[in-house]
Amino acid sequence: MYQQMIFPNLPVADLAASKEFFTGLGYELNPAFSDDHTASVVVSDTIVVMLLDHERYADFAKKPIADATKSSQVLLALSAESRAKVDELVDTAFSLGATPAGDTQDHGFMYGRSFDDLDGHTWEIVWMDPAAIAG
Structure with a gap:
């Protein structure tokens, strides 16, 4: 059976602080999908949380960031x-x-x-x- 993945994308005000927070929880970053504006946080084989600074998030979401x-x-x-x-x-x-x-x-x-x-x-x-x- 195909295992669907989920990629919640979250806007973050301070990417460096958010990366430190999530790695402090024990999660790893996937450098292949991370850059100066984005961090890919691997929660499990099927859950990857994408942290995006506000500028990068706005490239995807056309609504104002709540x-x-x-x-x-x-x-x-x-x-x-x-x-x-x-x-x-x-x-x-x-x-x-x-x-x-x-x-x-x-x-x-x-x-x-x-x-x-x-x-x-x-x-x-x-x-x-x-x-x-x-x-």
Whole structure:
């Protein structure tokens, strides 16, 4: 079966700071798709986040860039392999300058926490019990 990929493109005010933030979370940059205006952040084999400075982002999006610190346009949700990994990733994000984006959600079979990155984009990190997913 073909595995579709997703490439969320996010406008960032300070590309160098955003690169430091995401590599600090443990993600790698793909230099083949990165330059002075763009960083390709490899989250997994099928998820690559493209960070674009405002000038480069405007080449693709003809609408004004929203200020994600003041309005919400998207929630980026990522799965985690355990509750501990949720905490590890979110706590690391906070240590790198992220801010809380909501309360911890603990429903027993599902656990999640969220943060706003340096530009205000909201990331939700969620673990779900595989037995609950199976049914």
